[in-house]
Amino acid sequence: MKYNSTRNKNTVVTAAQAISQGISEEGGLFVPQELPKYSADELLALSKLDYKGRAKKILADFLSDFTAEEISESVDAAYAAEKFGGDNPAPISYLHNGDENMYILELWHGPTSAFKDMALQILPHLLTKSMHKVHDGKEAVILVATSGDTGKAALEGFKDVDGTKIMVFYPVDGVSPMQKRQMTTQKGSNVNVFAIKGNFDDAQTGVKKIFTNDAIKAQLADNNKLFSSANSINWGRLLPQIVYYFSAYCDLINAGKIANGEKINITVPTGNFGNILAAFYAMNMGLPVNKFICASNANNVLTDFLATGTYDRNRNFYATMSPSMDILISSNLERLLYHLTGNDDAKVAEYMKSLSETGKYTVDDSVKAKLDELFFGGSCDDKGTQATIKKTYDEEHYLCDTHTAVAVNVYEQYVEKTGDKATPAIIASTASPYKFAKNVLGSIAPEAVSDDEFATVKELSKLTGTEVPKPLAELENAEVRFTTTCAADEMKDVVLKALDI
Numbered sequence: 001m002k003y004n005s006t007r008n009k010n011t012v013v014t015a016a017q018a019i020s021q022g023i024s025e026e027g028g029l030f031v032p033q034e035l036p037k038y039s040a041d042e043l044l045a046l047s048k049l050d051y052k053g054r055a056k057k058i059l060a061d062f063l064s065d066f067t068a069e070e071i072s073e074s075v076d077a078a079y080a081a082e083k084f085g086g087d088n089p090a091p092i093s094y095l096h097n098g099d100e101n102m103y104i105l106e107l108w109h110g111p112t113s114a115f116k117d118m119a120l121q122i123l124p125h126l127l128t129k130s131m132h133k134v135h136d137g138k139e140a141v142i143l144v145a146t147s148g149d150t151g152k153a154a155l156e157g158f159k160d161v162d163g164t165k166i167m168v169f170y171p172v173d174g175v176s177p178m179q180k181r182q183m184t185t186q187k188g189s190n191v192n193v194f195a196i197k198g199n200f201d202d203a204q205t206g207v208k209k210i211f212t213n214d215a216i217k218a219q220l221a222d223n224n225k226l227f228s229s230a231n232s233i234n235w236g237r238l239l240p241q242i243v244y245y246f247s248a249y250c251d252l253i254n255a256g257k258i259a260n261g262e263k264i265n266i267t268v269p270t271g272n273f274g275n276i277l278a279a280f281y282a283m284n285m286g287l288p289v290n291k292f293i294c295a296s297n298a299n300n301v302l303t304d305f306l307a308t309g310t311y312d313r314n315r316n317f318y319a320t321m322s323p324s325m326d327i328l329i330s331s332n333l334e335r336l337l338y339h340l341t342g343n344d345d346a347k348v349a350e351y352m353k354s355l356s357e358t359g360k361y362t363v364d365d366s367v368k369a370k371l372d373e374l375f376f377g378g379s380c381d382d383k384g385t386q387a388t389i390k391k392t393y394d395e396e397h398y399l400c401d402t403h404t405a406v407a408v409n410v411y412e413q414y415v416e417k418t419g420d421k422a423t424p425a426i427i428a429s430t431a432s433p434y435k436f437a438k439n440v441l442g443s444i445a446p447e448a449v450s451d452d453e454f455a456t457v458k459e460l461s462k463l464t465g466t467e468v469p470k471p472l473a474e475l476e477n478a479e480v481r482f483t484t485t486c487a488a489d490e491m492k493d494v495v496l497k498a499l500d501i
Contacts, residue, residue: 001064003030003235006338007349015063016130019123019236020140022229023211027352028345030235031335036061038246038286040261047250047260051088052079054250055122055243062239063126070129078122078240084109090118090244092251092426095396101424102411103257104398105248112182113432113469114324115275116153119232119240124157124164126236127228131163140228141220141499142166143210145203147271148179148324149431151193152186154230159188166230167192167495169203172485175323177453178435178472185478192498193482196491199317200271201329206491207231216492219501232274233331241278242285248426249287258424265425267293267414269407271327273302275428277336280374284339290423295410296379297322302330306377309368311351312360321382321439322402324431329355340367376418378410385409389443399464402436404429405443434460434472 003018005011007028013021018030036058038046046054055075056068063071079089086109093104110117131140142164144154151168158166170183172195183193196203210216211227220226232238245266252258266289268276276294283289296303298318305311313328320326334348340363341347354361363371380388388405392398400408407427415421433440434457441460442449448463450456454476461468486494 001062002033004033006031006334007345007352009343009345014065016065016133019126019234020130020134020228022234027212029233029335031338032062035285044260046246047253051247052076054247058243058246059239074122074125077125083111083121090247092248093398095398103252103424103426104429105426106429107244108430108432111471112152112156113435113472114149114153115430116149118244119237120153120157120230122240123230123236124161128161128163135226139225140164141225142228142230143207144168144230145200145207146170147200147326148175150231152179152182155183155186155191159191165190167498169194169196169491171199171203172197174199174319174326176436181475184480184482185475194494195485196488197485198488200327202488204329206488210492210495223501232272238274238278241275242282245279245282246287261288263288263290263423265291265293265423267295267407267411267425268428269295269325269403269430271325271330273330273332277332280336292375293411293414294375294377295407297325297406298381299326299328300379301328303377303379306371306375310360310362314359321385321436322406324403340370376414378413380406380409386443389440393444399433399466400429401431401433402439403431432469434468
């Protein structure tokens with residue numbers, strides 16, 4: 001299978017090239033030229049496999065320049081039981097919330113307690129194999145902008161991986177205390193972490209500017225290095241996320257919750273649009289989906305886009321209790337636009353140029369009609385998030401984090417507006433509640449919250465009878481290694497300094 005750029009479909013690369021390069025030369029994102037199609041019989045065959053077996057099948061259909069052995073090695077190493085607490089890294093919790101058929105897909109049982117582990121535990125294996133295929137002998141310099149979870153998951157995935165260096169940039173006041181401690185205490189000889197004065201969009205824009213800076217790329221080439229990405233702009237990051245939607249559907253079949261071929265709704269809390277885009281790809285491969293429910297926090301640029309067809313980032317930015325969604329520039333939306341325009345790279349390039357120059361663009365009527373057919377958009381502010389955490393805990397004794405609560409809230413908005421209680425719904429749960437302990441505990445017992453992060457973590461565990469994930473508990477006594485803060489326009493300088501260039 002070959003891949004095109006969203007902004008120039010004359011650019012054609014292999015899977016290994018797409019993964020190692022991360023982003024196209026002109027700033028476009030790589031997309032598959034075609035998608036494998038799975039029939040009902042093939043879905044049934046997938047349901048008879050375990051998670052690893054499903055992953056091997058789906059990845060093989062996209063990574064045609066990888067051998068079966070290479071894919072098997074990558075999957076087995078990434079999803080080892082000791083990393084995810086069992087053989088199923090993405091289990092489902094069955095809630096009984098009225099007649100709404102809510103199924104919580106828990107994607108946070110990996111080593112950093114966030115859904116990013118599902119992709120970032122396998123990406124280092126795919127990237128290093130890709131480098132050997134197309135850039136043998138070169139060192140990959142991985143740049144990551146993070147709103148919290150991607151940074152730690154990428155650092156953990158790439159730490160001490162031969163032939164790589166990784167640099168993570170996070171907004172200094174835009175992540176939770178636990179997320180910050182996870183990143184600043186990261187071990188590894190090839191890792192660097194920087195806080196920037198700004199928000200996630202500043203970090204993401206800065207990384208993209210470095211990626212497309214010809215002078216810097218030339219300096220790296222002179223030193224036998226090249227840039228790559230661990231953000232979901234990299235196809236190797238997005239592809240593994242497709243697997244867990246198929247796997248969840250298979251698990252629901254096996255549990256007798258749905259019939260093979262029955263349509264489901266999928267609700268995703270999202271800022272950068274990558275997690276929900278993976279579900280969109282799954283649908284186009286044959287997963288029976290009725291509606292995608294796109295859940296935003298107070299930074300509701302996606303909600304407004306789905307309602308109006310105009311994407312406008314010229315608005316107030318809010319630092320919320322769901323920081324991984326505090327994003328106004330949703331990079332992966334570019335891939336969706338490419339597909340909905342019938343692979344019109346010129347139109348996508350025009351949209352992205354307008355976004356860069358004016359901060360907004362408006363899609364045409366045919367694209368808007370497709371958005372209306374596929375998506376429901378809704379948003380939930382911090383007050384609603386707190387209320388949903390408390391309600392879900394009181395009624396279900398289920399503890400969800402601040403991002404998952406946004407998804408539950410928006411799903412309930414969807415049901416109220418449409419009356420669709422009958423369609424089974426998967427809710428993507430993206431992080432452990434212990435990554436946001438102060439806000440979660442503050443939602444169910446505000447009087448118990450302490451200024452001390454780890455005292456709050458322990459109190460949340462005591463009050464709810466739930467277990468603190470071991471990797472988070474161990475952070476209390478971890479040594480802080482990274483404290484550097486820089487302005488967004490200094491990012492290229494700190495990258496070159498860290499590389500001794």
